[in-house]
Amino acid sequence: MSLFDLTIRNVKRNFRLYSIYLLSMIIGVIIQYTFSSLMYNQDIVDALQNRELFQTGIAIASVVIFLFIIFFILYANSFFMRQRKKEFGMYLLYGLNERQIVRMVFYETLIMGLISLVVGILLGGLLSKLFGMLLMNLMQYDQVISLSFPIGSIATAAAVILLIALIVSVQSYILVNRVQLTELFHAKQKAEKPVRISTAMAILAVLLIGVAFSLICSGQQSAVWQDYGTYSLIATAIGIVGGTYLFFRQFAGWLLQLISRGKKYHEGNTVLWTSSLRFQIRGNTLNLTFISLFSAVIMMLLCFVTINYKVQFEAVGRNVPNAIAYESLDPATNQQIDGVIKSSKHDIRYHLKPEALVVEPVTDRGIAFDNPEYYIPGLWLVSEKSYNELIQLRGDMQQVELQGMEAVTLSQGSDFPKHFAAGESPDFAVKAAGEEKTFKIAEKKDYAYLGWATDPVLAMGKKPPMFVISDEAYAELSGLAEKKSFEIYGLTDAKNAEELSKQVSGIVSKTKGTYYSSFADVYSKQIESSSLLLFAAGFLALIATFALASVIYFKQLREATEERQQYAILRKIGAENRQFRSVIRKQLLFVFLPPIVLGLLYSWTIIKYYILESVKDFPELPGIVWSIMGVFFLIYLVFYASSANLYYRIINKNP
Structure with missing residues (x-):
């Protein structure tokens, strides 16, 4: 042969x-x-x-x-x-x-x-x-x-x-x-040897995990993260990794030991499934620790890219709210651009020509804007009237009412916008023609009037540093500050205006340093990239879940093969198949359930306090996160049921 x-x-x-x-x-x-x-x-x-x-x-x-x-x-x-x-x-x-x-x-x-x-x-x-x-x-x-x-x-x-x-x-x-x-x-x-159990180490496992959860739940705005961010991160990592390892190495063994000391330990089949697990702790510790931590990472990744995808559709509109907006050029060029837009397939919904005052900030711009390095130098002031006119055409509920030297900062992309109460408004000084004026910031708004500067190839550049000021303040400063005028177009089907944007951008870019922004420049790139990221992450998460569940699956099948002799002996002394099924279900549940539960708790807590808190305007997101985690749990449940069934079939074979 x-x-x-x-x-x-x-x-x-x-x-x-x-x-x-x-x-x-x-x-x-x-x-x-x-x-x-x-x-x-x-x-x-x-x-x-x-x-x-x-x-x-x-x-x-x-x-x-x-x-x-x-x-x-x-x-x-x-x-x-x-x-x-x-x-x-x-x-x-x-x-x-x-x-x-x-x-x-x-x-x-x-x-x-x-x-x-x-x-x-x-x-x-x-x-x-x-x-x-x-x-x-x-x-x-x-x-x-x-x-x-x-x-x-x-x-x-x-x-x-x-x-x-x-x-x-x-x-x-x-x-x-x-x-x-x-x-x-x-x-x-x-045969593997049982791990020596220490009550102190079991308590330490609970304490480490508890410290990690306490630090996570305190939130990124708490003093412990703001003042001791690096130390908090290290403590959280040690708590999660070390606590999880000790949880499976010591706490699980301590819990089994506690069950074995109970009065009803020898009743039913408790002695069978607990004694087998005590001998498996040593071999399962690293696997279960890795599965808990990696499943948490995979779930956080998938939840994050899903949230990013859901937010992206609205986020593009928030970051680049105008179909086409550019800094006004000479009349002939403006007329040329207007002709190009009118000859396109996109109907014009509105066309505004607002003005803004250009001043120099005296106060640190970090008070008014998050990450001021992402903004164009200087400061642009737009009147309350011009701002509200555009907002009304957009149909947004973002109108403002200002008096005197009150101002609203448009800190688009801010994770924590804020409305200041009377007496708490910070001062912000600006300079125009050598003269200083001080505004009271009434609100730090996560909103865009002009939006990011864009390019059809490079996508987004920097953001305009916009203040909305009262009409009285605008009139007072208009004779002192330099003025910029803008052309803002609202178009139908703006998301499919890539070709039109390329034509208009080609004309505007001939004058270097001219502000230009178009919704279409960002929309296709952002949506395609976020969709691809979600698709790839979902695919990867599915594979990783199967791989991680398979680690437990094949480990349990291996142990089932090794334990056929013991089950054969139990059968000879009168144990029934019904008892075997119950023992196997309880034994495998003790192995399958803790890692996925810990992974779910880690991922949900981090997502809740560090992602969902930043996107409160999307109430449907928590439900989506729970749905993703439900799918993960269901996959593990299928593996659990399958391995329990196969485990039973293996131990019923002759050794």
Whole structure:
């Protein structure tokens, strides 16, 4: 019998064991092919405004996804190889050498790889069309996505399978070559020792996690973060990482020990599932700690990019509120631009020609604006009347009423806008023609009158430093300060005015240093980039969740295989299958539930106090965050139910 014949026979006789590994490879191929095919899909590429950004983003995300797939499959293979140690020992006993066994494993991997490649490409092709439509929907493009099987994606998937076959062969060679023959036969009989439990360390675990939560819940505006930010960050990191490790290493063991001392410990099946878990703590600590922390990171990433995506549609309008706005030029040029706009397909909703006064700030601009370095130098003052006229046309509820030397600062993008009470308004001095005037800041408003300066290629530049002042103050200063006049256009379908913006920008940019802003310059770039980020993060989060849940899944299946002998003994002394099912459910629940609950708590607390607090104008966001976390929990629940069922089937086999 040749090695190839032996390989085929092995696959047929142990199909149930091979099917777990085969399923892992098929999932890997589907994921890799589905994602990479998006980069080659011509329908998607044709619909995008920023093709290079899309292809670069997909390429980077593909590398990350590829690494996760390798991790996922190799972890599945480690479980697969462990179950076959006794089989490899038999081959060595019958005269096969290490190289022949490695070749056999290589053949097996190639056979399963070819099956995975065919099935994965067929299913991945269907999914790539579905995900392509989803991506277009996220970007709000009405583009039909055709079913295609790009050669580049097929070649990438084939290369992944070949690489996995080579890595698995090396892995099996190391396993067979370095382990003694007797160890191969008795590899499954090595029992882990229980961890020595310390009550003090169990209490320390709770204290560390409690300190971390206290610091997070204090909020970024609290004194502890404002005055001791670095130390607070270090303390939070130590609390989360160290507390989580000790939670699984000590607190879980202490809790099991506490249960074992209860009066009803020997009633029912408590003694069975708790005693087994006490021996698994040492081997599960690092895995469960990593799963808790990494799942929290993945959930925070996905929630953050989802919030960014939801906010982006309104944020673009807040940052660049005018369809087209530019600093007025000479009459001939203004007339030329007006003709270009009127000849476009975009109807003019309104056309305003407001003025602003240019003054020099005497007071530090940081009092009026967050991150003043992002603003154009100087200070521009617009009258209350001009401001309210534009706001009314926009339909925004942002009107102001000012008297005397009152002023409102337009600190667009401010995370914490503020309305100052009487007597608390800060002073802000400006200079015009050598004369100083002092304003009382009545409100620091997160709003834009003119918006970021933009460019069709470079997107956003800097923001205009705008003050809204009363009409009386404006009249008083108008004879002293330099004046700027602006042309502001409101257009229909402004988000699709990229070509018009390029024409107008080309004319305005001939006069260097002239302010220009267009909604279309930013909209397509922001929406496409945030959609791609959300899509890639969602894909990555899904894979990472499966990979992390698989760590627990395969670890428990390995332990199920090792515990078949113990369950066989229990069955001989009268234990029933009903009791076994109950023991397995409780035992696996104790392993699956804590890491995902801790991960959910960490991610929700950080998101609530450091992200949602900054976007209170979007009341639907907390519900979206909870929905994402619910999906994560559901995936882990499916893995829990599946592993409990398979665990029961494994222990029912003859050892």
